[in-house]
Amino acid sequence: xxxxxxxxxxxxxxxxxxxxxxxxxxxxxxxxxxxxxxxxxxxxxxxxxxxxxxxxxxxxxxxxxxxxxxxxxxxxxxxxxxxxxxxxxxxxxxxxxxxxxxxxxxxxxxxxxxxxxxxxxxxxxxxxxxxxxxxxxxxxxxxxx
Numbered sequence: 001x002x003x004x005x006x007x008x009x010x011x012x013x014x015x016x017x018x019x020x021x022x023x024x025x026x027x028x029x030x031x032x033x034x035x036x037x038x039x040x041x042x043x044x045x046x047x048x049x050x051x052x053x054x055x056x057x058x059x060x061x062x063x064x065x066x067x068x069x070x071x072x073x074x075x076x077x078x079x080x081x082x083x084x085x086x087x088x089x090x091x092x093x094x095x096x097x098x099x100x101x102x103x104x105x106x107x108x109x110x111x112x113x114x115x116x117x118x119x120x121x122x123x124x125x126x127x128x129x130x131x132x133x134x135x136x137x138x139x140x141x142x143x144x145x
Contacts, residue, residue, distance in 0.1 A: 025032045033055055041048030080087055 025036060033051070037048050037051040037055065039048075040051045081090075
């Protein structure tokens with residue numbers, strides 16, 4: 001018979017700053033690694049070069065795991081939970097959010113169109129004003145001569 005006291009858990013050793021940074025960048029994806037490398041090149045080129053070599057050596061640049069994990073998480077949203085009431089609620093909420101997103105995108109499109117029209121109308125007014133001023137200036141020059 002075993003006792004729980006026999007299996008003492010070893011306290012977790014705190015991770016080094018390097019491991020914490022590595023896991024943080026891994027969670028953010030390839031873009032974070034590339035941004036860190038570019039910043040390394042900007043501030044002190046050997047750091048950027050070291051990051052580039054590390055990314056190639058550890059195969060972080062060529063792995064597809066981050067894309068696969070992201071795709072897996074997006075498909076998990078549509079997976080059935082087994083509870084029909086919850087699944088119906090989730091489906092209705094997702095449908096409502098998609099409708100709201102569509103409405104908001106349509107609103108933004110109308111807003112952009114109104115802004116474009118306003119800017120174009122202002123351009124045309126300025127253009128016609130300049131043409132009128134040029135005609136008036138030409139008439140004044142001819143009158144003086």
